[in-house]
Amino acid sequence: MKIRPHPVMEGVFIIERDGKTYLATKNLAPGIKVYGEEIVKLKGEEYRIWDPFRSKLAAAILKGMNMSLIRPGIKVLYLGASTGTTASHVSDIVGPNGKIFAVEIASRVMREFMSRVAAHRPNVYPLFFDARTPEEYSDVVGKVDVVYCDVAQPDETEIAINNCDFMLKSGGGLYLAIKARSIDATKPPEEVFKIERRKLTEKGFKIMDIRHLYPFDKDHAMVSAVI
Ligand code: SAM
DSSP states (O other): OEEEEEEOTTTTEEETTTTTTEEEEEESSSTTTTTSEEEEETTTTEEEOOOOTTTTEEEEEEOOOOOTTTTTOOOEEOOOOTTHHHHHHHHHHTTTTOOOEEEEHHHHHHHHHHHHTTOOOOTTTESSTTTTTTGTTTTOOOEEEEEEOOOOOTHHHHHHHHHHHHHHHEEEEEEEEEEEHHHHHTOHHHHHHHHHHHHHHHTTTEEEEEEEOTSSSSSEEEEEOOO
């Protein structure tokens, strides 16, 4: 087994084992798993294997997207934390000097997020709120370097833009996971992606990249943009 840093993403690692390669992050909460992921120990450190079929962020990295705005020491606003599969890897990446503010609307899901993730990770700040009302939590969060949005709602792009208006620093980055079927199941995914992209450019975002997440996710794309 061998490990090397990811060539673009600081805080992400590539593990080689038996001719296969895996993405991994260094576990900020040693001994604790979040979603049944494999833990491997190498050179005195503990790493969590990152499953691209469970995490759109891992899928986007494997599809060659540059997600390096997410890096050690930064502040991230994460919309749609769910039970913390991806948010926990973001917590690993930003590390002890970074912060991740994780917004989730569903109470049962938030409870799981609390016990699986927030309870073990001092850099995670759970926010039990509707991401449609950023004015209710923006004072607690302040300004962030990156907004990551994966709420899978028809007004996903509007939710992301509104949160960026309140909390994203000038020059900061937005990563938006677009699930075409959640937005408009009657239109071809490609058309949906184009419409959502246009909403961002009309609000002054510069699109950096867009990647389809197939084969990890069907009819999903990740958009990266800066303001
Ligand atoms: N990002 C997660 C991951 O990769 O581990 C998966 C997120 S899942 C696709 C979408 C989540 O967004 C759900 O947990 C859902 O409850 C949450 N959600 C949906 N609408 C929301 C809203 N208006 N505000 C906050 N969370 C919302």
